Amino acid sequence: MLLLPDDPERDSIPQIPDMDPPSDAKDKAHSEIRISNVVSTMNGGPLNVTSPSPPLSDGDGLAPTDRILMDAINGVSRQITALQREMNQKLDELTQTAAASQALLVSMDERLTALERYGPSGPEPKRKRRAQCPKLAESVRRLHNSKTNCKRYDPEESISSRHNEAVTTHLVDTLAGNPDWRRLGTDLIVSACKTYYATVRRNFCYGQPEFEHLGTVRKSSARTRQRRKRLLVARQSVLVPDEVEFWSGITIDMMSDEEDGTSEGVFGWIVRPPSFRSQELSDLCARLQTRLEADPKYTVMRHRRLYTGADSDRLPPKSYNHENAKNHFKPERLPPKSYYHENANNHFKP
Structure with missing residues (x-):
């Protein structure tokens, strides 16, 4: 057998320092870096380096880091299971609610079908009217x-x-x-x-602060409406026979608004005629007003009428006699036909 001379450089193996078991992930990474540094300093052929012994573990064979990870996984799994159970309960409740709603719809459909087939069970009760006394x-x-x-x-x-x-x-x-x-x-x-x-x-x-402005508007509207009503009655009292037919069917909506105000230092009622009133009716109202103001008893009991400002922006009435509307309204402001009352002649008296 041929013996080779000893090669001190080949026979010398670097001494691997002792490594304590890593206590956490940081120590484990540090140990791996130390092993790689030792191997990189070796010369010659590959060297089989025995892996370090596994770290110390608990009695169940898991390292502390693995146990922490396993506990986290188990916690997430329990939360998912509880969430799934809760979702299943809610899904069951929704299913029951949907079934009840479907049964209600079927019942309503059957009742509607019966009503369409046989009609209502009895006459519709009439709504009681408030006593007009x-x-x-x-x-x-x-x-x-x-x-x-x-x-x-x-x-x-x-x-x-x-x-x-x-x-x-x-x-x-x-x-x-x-x-x-x-x-x-x-x-x-x-x-x-x-x-x-x-x-x-x-x-x-x-009377509440948040609705005080509504009360003011309501009172002003009621006051203006009452003045239009008195004006209509007063003008009807001075009609002549030739004007009765044209005046027939007139309502308080065709009278001018009389609002409190001043003009050039004079206090009185600012007259604002409706914008939808025909010129023929406006001329007739002017003649009737002249007859009224010719009586001193009428003028002494009422404020002075001030003809200034724009026309009233009130909307035209929705119900009006179709034939009378042709005389009382401007052609472009006639109420729509759908608004004409079927029995308007019974509701409007001269």
Whole structure:
């Protein structure tokens, strides 16, 4: 056997320093860097370097870093399972709700089919109208606001509240015992009491700061409408026979607005005629107004009329007699035919 001479450089193997088991990921990476540095310093052929012994672990065979990762995975898995269970419950609830809705739709469809086939089971009940009795309404108002009455409506509560129902009962019993209203049915008295409650409620709402401007607008509109009504009645009183036919069917909507104001230092009513009124009707109104102002008794009881400013921007009425509208409206401002009332002649009197 041929023995080769010893080569001190070949036989010398670098001493690998001892490495402690890595305690975490940082120590493990540091150990790998140290091994690579030692191997890179070797000369000659490859050297089989035995891997370091596995790090110390717990009793179940997992390293601390692996245990942390495994615990995190287990936690996420439990959350996903709980979320899936919750979603399944909600899906079951939605399925039940959808089934109930479908059953309700089927029931409604069957009822509609039956109504279309056999018609309604009975005549539609008529809505009760409020009693149009100014004298009764005035009696309700005086009784409610009298000093001896200790039961009054609370506008902050509904008409069906216990307190307001007791007030209605008290008013009805008191008025029913009055000889003037003994012959009236209690339904009419109850209706008058509810109408007055609506007035109390409306005044209370308009008195609130956030609705104060609405109350001002409402009062101004009511005042202007009342003035147009008085103007219509006054002008009708001075008609001559030749003007009655043209005036037939006129309403308060065709009268001018009379608003409080001043012009050139003079206080009076600013006259604003409706923009949709025909020129023929405006000329007739001017003649009638001249006849009225010729009577000193009329002028002394009313403010001076000031003809200044633009026409009124009020919208034309939606219901008007078709034949009369041709005389009272401008051709381009005639109400649409769909707005013509079928029985307009029965609703408008000269």
